[in-house]
Amino acid sequence: MEGKRVAPASIDDYITACPKDVQKMLKELRKTIHAAAPDAMEKISYQIPTFYLEGNLVHFAAFKDHISFFPTSSGIEAFKKELSVYKGAKGTVQFPLDQPLPLKLISKIVKFRVKENLKRAEEKAKKKK
Numbered sequence: 001m002e003g004k005r006v007a008p009a010s011i012d013d014y015i016t017a018c019p020k021d022v023q024k025m026l027k028e029l030r031k032t033i034h035a036a037a038p039d040a041m042e043k044i045s046y047q048i049p050t051f052y053l054e055g056n057l058v059h060f061a062a063f064k065d066h067i068s069f070f071p072t073s074s075g076i077e078a079f080k081k082e083l084s085v086y087k088g089a090k091g092t093v094q095f096p097l098d099q100p101l102p103l104k105l106i107s108k109i110v111k112f113r114v115k116e117n118l119k120r121a122e123e124k125a126k127k128k129k
Contacts, residue, residue, distance in 0.1 A: 037053055
């Protein structure tokens with residue numbers, strides 16, 4: 001059994017710890033998320049890369065044969081038709097490592113999540129007044 005895995009301190013650390021071919025895909029994914037959510041903050045949450053904007057926006061993680069993308073259940077539901085060609089669950093979708101990432105779709109999902117988080121934050125702020 002391997003020793004205990006150390007949690008990465010940053011997304012850079014997370015990506016660097018992955019195999020070279022996976023690093024390239026993760027860098028593309030990160031760049032796509034940044035472009036779709038330029039005001040989002042990067043952090044590590046649940047020991048995986050996370051983008052935060054008025055709450056968790058999206059997460060991603062590398063596995064042996066896929067990259068998991070976690071746009072929450074609302075992000076999955078809103079794009080369920082487009083995502084139906086991939087394995088997934090309520091709040092996650094798996095992109096196989098042997099296929100190109102669907103970057104345009106990921107961008108659409110991230111923009112959807114930005115609107116959702118900003119709307120929720122606005123409604124919360126109104127309730128405080």
